[in-house]
Amino acid sequence: MNDIRCFRSTMGEILHTDLDSSASPARLEYTSEKHSRHTLEAINLLRLHRELCDVVLLVGNRKIFAHRIVLSACSPYFHAMFTGELAESRQTEVTIRDIDEHAMELLMDFAYTSHIVVEEGNVQMLLPAACLLQMAKFKMSAVMESEEFLLLPVNQLVDIISSDELNVRSEEQVFSAVMSWVKYNVTERRQNLGQVLQHVRLPLLSPKFLVGTVGSDLLIKSDEVCRDLVDEAKNYLLLPQERPLMQGPRTRPRKPVRRGEVLFAVGGWCSGDAIASVERYDPQANEWRMVAPMSKRRCGVGVAVLNDLLYAVGGHDGQSYLNSIERYDPQTNQWSSDVAPTSSCRTSVGVAVLDGYLYAVGGQDGVSCLNFVERYDPQTNRWAKVAPMSTKRLGVAVAVLGSYLYAMGGSDGTSPLNTDAIYQQQFDLEEERAKAEDKLSECSFAAATERKRAFVVDGANEAARPPDGTTFTILDLERQILIELQIVRDDREFGLVMQSRFVCSTCGKIASLWSSPRVRSD
Known part of the structure; x- marks a missing residue:
């Protein structure tokens, strides 16, 4: 029988020992409830004494000494800055622009002490700074509940909600905050509702919320400007083919929202048959969810x-x-079939987007491989043939770098290919060239691009695949240098997409929303 005994240490903590007569030696478990607080206090003292600081933030006229590891742990903004390939990752002094120096000092104090005071006098400068740095504790939902937010004058409210850097999970939070502000003093603020609501990105709301909550609100219904804004949002949601002509500040996702990128795995082959199911992966939540299937x-x-x-x-x-x-x-979770068909039936087709057009490259129609390329214009809902490839290709990997469309590898129906085709839309020209090394010779590819590199995965050539995994090739298209790696073992086709600074590969075909890599150049 176990003998459970408790002792109090000299530090005031509880020690639990489990003394089992049948086991030796006894096991001691110790948990310090004060450890994290004491550690944070010690790190803050190091900052205040400028000890072990490895970066100086230049904000306005002030120098703020700090530790990269603390900033990276508290802010995704600094995490990306210091762990990536940006010049700031190697600099000891980093200039921070577009942030008030007093707001930065308050946020640095919060990072090191977990304490901050938000009041009417600092909320206007503090909230945009917290949004830019993506400080997790400063979300719109928390701020809107404070009386200081409800007391803001209209011009300060507009400055906050019009910011691209506003850190919110969804635009519904912004609308709710605005309505709370108006209803706090509805007699005087009712006249400002139209002015304020035009900075809420209504087209980005879910259809259910737009119709059920926004459209049914009595204040909204009684204001002509607000009704027009709601109608604009409804048209945006109901007419997806017209969206390229309706782009503006209200249709642009805020930057913190855009960083919440997702992946879609579409169709594929399962249990001996084709499937229509579609799954959505959220990297932040680390979960897959089923969405509406294709027809x-x-x-x-x-x-x-x-x-x-x-x-x-x-x-x-x-x-x-x-x-x-x-x-x-994705906003309505619905598939539509009103898109014009391609000129011929085909599978194993490569698809990519270049300069606002959708390109369908190669593939096979059951009789032969194809070399023709078609381009879809969403504004006219029409496909048009452009310059064909000189080689027929199925299972081709298609990627875009700059103003060029690259069609890499694939098979001509009898043997794998080790050439790529390069298409330049401006001149409607297709050029084919051999690789620097014969490493891109598999028959089924997926590709994604980042900066001047293409990341290519093969996934179907059983004869050529190494026994311990799938090949993964990094192709420098500027210098024609290839690096071959081996990754996960899998027997199915791959899809590939850039996700932030990482390459994601999955079975089946995959696409990403809002996933074009963003690289700072300042």
Whole structure:
């Protein structure tokens, strides 16, 4: 029988010992409830004494001494700055722009002490700074509940809610904050509702929230400017094909929201048949969820994102080859089939977006491989053929770098290819060239691009695949240098996409919303 005994240490903590007569030696478990607080206090003392500080922030006329590890732990902004390839990661002094120096000092105190005072006199400068640095504790939902927020004058409220850097999970939070502010003194502020609401990005609301909450609000319904804004948002949601013509400040996602990128795995082959299911992966929540399925089962489908809408091109439904296109709207969780079909049925087609057009490259129609390339214009809902590739390709990896469209590897139907085709839209020219090394010779690819590099994964050539995994190639398209790696072992086709600074690969075909890599250049 166990003998449980408790002792109080000289530090005032509780020590628990589990003395089991059948086990030797006794096991001691110790948890210090004060450890984290004492550690943070000690680190703050190091900062105040300027000891072990490895970075100086230049903000306005002030120098703020700090530790990179603390800043990176508290702020995704600093984490990206100090752990990536930016010049700031190697600098001992870093200039921070667009942030009030007093606000930065308050936020640094918060990072080292977990304490801050938000009041009417500092909220205007503090909130934008916290949003820019993505300080997790400063969310709109917390600020809007404070009386200081409700007491803001209209011009300060507009400055806050019009910021691209506003750190909110969704635009619904912004709308709720605005309405709370108006209703705090509805007699005087009712006249300001239209002025304020135009800075809420209503087109980014969910249809249910827009109709059920916004459209039914009596204050909104009684104001002509507000009604027009609601109608504008409804048109944006109901007419996805018109969205390229409706872009503006109210349709632009805020930067913290845009960083919440997601992946979609579309269709594929499972249990001996094509499937129509679609799954959505949220890297921040680390979870997959099913979304609305396509109307048709599709394997070998090409996918890409154009104007924040996900396109599924062609494929095979298990019985026949397809030329139909489906388009998914993540805001409504619905697929539509009103997109014009391609000129021929095909599967294993490469798809990418260049300069506002959707390109379908190569593939095969069940009779032969294809070399032609088609371009879709979402404004006219029409496909047009452009310069063909000189080589027929199926299972081709397609990626965009700059103003060029790259079609890499694939198969001509009889053997794998080790050439790529380069398309330049400006001159409607297609050029083919051999690789510097014969490493891109598999028959099924996925590719993603970042800066001047393409990341290529093969996923289907059993004869060429090494026994312990799938090949992963980094191709420097500027210098024609290839580096070959080996990654996860898997027997299915791959999709590949850039996710922040990481490369993500999954089975089936995959696309990303709001996933073009963003690199600071200042």
